[in-house]
Amino acid sequence: MTSAHGRFIQQVRLAPGVDDSRYPFSLPAVRQLAGSGTLVLPPGVTFLVGENGAGKSTLIEAIAVAAGFNPEGGSRNFRFATRATESELGDHLILAWGIRKPRTDFFLRAESYYNVASEIERLNVAGGRPLLPAYGGVSPHERSHGESFLDLATHRFGPAGLYLLDEPEAALSVQSCLALLARMHELVAQGSQFLVATHSPVLLALPGATIMEISDDGGLEQVEFDQAxxxxxxxxxxxxxxxxxxxxxxxxxxxxxxxxxx
Known part of the structure; x- marks a missing residue:
């Protein structure tokens, strides 16, 4: 299922010297990263799972920021701010990149996609060329939350892309989760890389995916689907x-x- 070309971010490291007694460095996922030294990301899809408060979303957000994404979401060309709520963790992460660069990219934060949708509408009017065709031809505000997520994956995501998704199932029915799973499978075969924080057992069933589980004590280990x-x-x-x-x-x-x- 995986393509050797679909490995753009290869490793994530935490810079030395941080104070792990304070947030966000005290989160289990971050303490584990500090202890192990490196999070290795294979080609294809890597899922992060664990209980609320383990630090999955904070880590995804920080990796996105370190990779040059807008903290509220969007592609690396998006530069808007509604309210700065991101942690400082992204300033302390070091990413090891592969030789190949992604052809396209996107950071999806379920909680702030409304703000991204508003920016898409603004750019569609202010930009030199229409932007909505890349999102299915309809403003995300004119679709349900779940429909706009699937429009994004279907029309905006493309081959050889880098995609960071924070709990995409938040807006999706079980049927829509299956549709997203199928689209991810297709894109991985076309050389894309995904890093996804999720609670969805449906998405975790994606064949060939790597599942990394964060335990309450901060342990981070690869698990099989049945053990997740x-x-x-x-x-x-x-x-x-x-x-x-x-x-x-x-x-x-x-x-x-x-x-x-x-």
Whole structure:
């Protein structure tokens, strides 16, 4: 599935001398990076998984900033600011690049894509050539959140591209996650590289992808699909929702259709 050409960012390192007792350097993912010295990114797709607060999104954002992306998202040509909320981590990361450079790129932050959509509209009017055709011909504000995400992947993402995605499933149904998975598979075969923070077991099923899991204590290790935290928890819940709800809600066994989900 992977192409040798689809490895633009090869390694991520944390510059020495940071104070790991303060945010964001105290986050588990960052402490692990400080301890191990290097995060190696293979060709194709690398997923980062872990509980909320592990530092997945902060690390993705910082890598994007270190790579020259706008902190709020967009391509490396986007230069706008709505509200500066990014951490200083990006200023302390060192990226090792391959010989080949990506033909195109994009940083998708689910939480700030509304701001990116507004910038796309502005550039479409102010620029020398129409910008909307690259996004499906329709303003993202005129589509649902999920539809605009798929328009982005379908029309804006292209071969030999570098794509950093922060929880893209936030706007997607299960069916749309499957559509995104298929598009990612197609783009990887065309020499693209993805780094994705996700909680979606559907996306994690992408064949050939590398899954890196961040544990609560800051450990970072490669895991197989069946061992990944989102996959294990989802399977366990769907296998016995009544038991989960009993423990969670402190009630008796839930004796209805939900307890027979499989």
């Amino acid at each position: 935290l989102p996959v294990r928890l989802t399977r366990e819940f769907l296998g016995a929702p009544g038991r989960f709800l009993k423990n969670l809600l402190g009630t008796g066994e839930i004796d209805d259709a939900r307890s027979s989900w499989h």
